[in-house]
Amino acid sequence: MFIDLKELSKRESENVEWKENGDDKHIVASIVKTISAFANDIANFGGGYVVCGAREIKDEYGFPKLKFTGLSAGKLKEIEGKVLQHCRDYVSPSIAPIVQELENPEDESTRIIVFIVSADSQAHTYRDGETSNYYVRIGRETRVAKNGIFRQLMESKQQIVPFDRRPNLNTSEKDIDPLLFRDCMNEMELLQPNKQLEDYISDKEQIAEFIPPLFAKKSLDGGLCLRNFALLMFGKKKSITLNFSDTYLILSVYYGVDRSEPSGKQYALTGSIIEQAKKSLDLLETQTYISFDKTSNKPNKEIFPKRALQEAVVNAIVHRDYQIEEPVRITIFSDRIEIRSPGTLHWGVDREEFKKGKANPKWRNQSFAYLFKKLKLAQAEGQGISTIIRTMREEGCPDPVFEIEEENVTCILPAHQGII
Numbered sequence: 318m319f320i321d322l323k324e325l326s327k328r329e330s331e332n333v334e335w336k337e338n339g340d341d342k343h344i345v346a347s348i349v350k351t352i353s354a355f356a357n358d359i360a361n362f363g364g365g366y367v368v369c370g371a372r373e374i375k376d377e378y379g380f381p382k383l384k385f386t387g388l389s390a391g392k393l394k395e396i397e398g399k400v401l402q403h404c405r406d407y408v409s410p411s412i413a414p415i416v417q418e419l420e421n422p423e424d425e426s427t428r429i430i431v432f433i434v435s436a437d438s439q440a441h442t443y444r445d446g447e448t449s450n451y452y453v454r455i456g457r458e459t460r461v462a463k464n465g466i467f468r469q470l471m472e473s474k475q476q477i478v479p480f481d482r483r484p485n486l487n488t489s490e491k492d493i494d495p496l497l498f499r500d501c502m503n504e505m506e507l508l509q510p511n512k513q514l515e516d517y518i519s520d521k522e523q524i525a526e527f528i529p530p531l532f533a534k535k536s537l538d539g540g541l542c543l544r545n546f547a548l549l550m551f552g553k554k555k556s557i558t559l560n561f562s563d564t565y566l567i568l569s570v571y572y573g574v575d576r577s578e579p580s581g582k583q584y585a586l587t588g589s590i591i592e593q594a595k596k597s598l599d600l601l602e603t604q605t606y607i608s609f610d611k612t613s614n615k616p617n618k619e620i621f622p623k624r625a626l627q628e629a630v631v632n633a634i635v636h637r638d639y640q641i642e643e644p645v646r647i648t649i650f651s652d653r654i655e656i657r658s659p660g661t662l663h664w665g666v667d668r669e670e671f672k673k674g675k676a677n678p679k680w681r682n683q684s685f686a687y688l689f690k691k692l693k694l695a696q697a698e699g700q701g702i703s704t705i706i707r708t709m710r711e712e713g714c715p716d717p718v719f720e721i722e723e724e725n726v727t728c729i730l731p732a733h734q735g736i737i
Contacts, residue, residue: 331365335371351454356434356435366434370429385421401416416432481639485548485560493553520541527687549590550591585644591692593634594694655728668721714732
């Protein structure tokens with residue numbers, strides 16, 4: 318598994334913890350508490366990283382900046398040994414994180430050590446003296462799970478497997494679309510030179526970090542079946558429709574400002590959710606044409622900014638609740654576009670902060686979010702809503718409106734008022 322320190326340094330703090338050192342017993346305990354929090358994964362990130370040999374400082378403008386202090390060979394082995402021992406002796410059930418040793422980009426004589434933690438279906442406790450606590454990651458902090466957060470953790474761990482990772486027992490190797498899978502792997506740049514596509518038709522081989530194998534083994538006959546994320550992203554159209562008849566997207570066009578006007582066109586987009594996203598964005602392309610305004614010092618204006626549309630559509634597909642039997646709906650009116658996604662916000666997202674584009678990111682379908690980012694269809698974690706708001710303002714459009722209901726979330730993008 319390849320780890321890019323430069324890429325890692327750009328990630329949100331919810332799934333990355335930086336430690337300058339790790340030899341002191343209190344620091345070791347802090348590292349292992351964070352490891353157990355990443356394994357508990359209440360934010361549904363799929364896990365996290367603890368990086369030893371770096372610390373956060375401030376740049377000349379007061380913004381956070383990473384300094385790679387590095388570790389000597391002896392110190393690195395000492396920290397690795399202590400952390401892994403604590404993971405065995407003080408965490409229940411015990412955890413065995415993957416350990417990677419990386420070159421220090423700022424000092425060739427030292428190294429960086431990274432503990433890679435995958436989310437677990439079990440809830441882990443850390444024993445500190447006579448007390449055992451469940452730890453979770455909230456924002457930049459590792460905290461003891463108490464009250465409502467503790468209940469949510471217990472509820473999440475009672476689920477057998479999150480939806481996107483759940484094996485679909487009605488499928489087999491024949492339900493994957495090999496051409497679509499090949500094209501997507503090339504587009505995501507995930508193909509490794511020493512592997513063939515056929516190597517991933519397995520319950521052992523991962524296509525990327527934090528992403529489980531495409532297949533799982535059936536308990537009865539030992540055959541392979543696709544996980545839901547693999548079926549919905551790389552499956553054959555017929556196989557997707559048979560298993561998830563309501564997993565499609567409806568795009569409607571109205572010539573007026575409400576549904577009382579006759580519908581000019583309606584499209585039902587089926588098949589892979591990747592194909593649904595790309596086809597819907599192609600259809601929306603005609604709604605983002607440029608208008609020329611000679612009275613303005615910025616004459617070229619988009620009626621609906623393409624970037625905002627892309628983020629809204631991808632968010633609706635990636636973060637929807639696939640266990641609600643409703644399609645994603647995109648409705649185009651003369652003065653706005655409404656994008657409705659089945660399922661309400663994740664329990665950990667503050668509604669008001671979400672509407673301002675300042676909420677901490679929470680994933681409902683971690684596999685979809687990660688792979689759509691690799692496809693360059695989605696922003697990094699937590700940037701989608703803020704990108705929509707910023708792009709609309711930059712183009713002189715009214716602010717987007719977010720309607721949050723019990724069973725759906727609707728993003729409304731008003732048209733540029735100087736054009737309609």
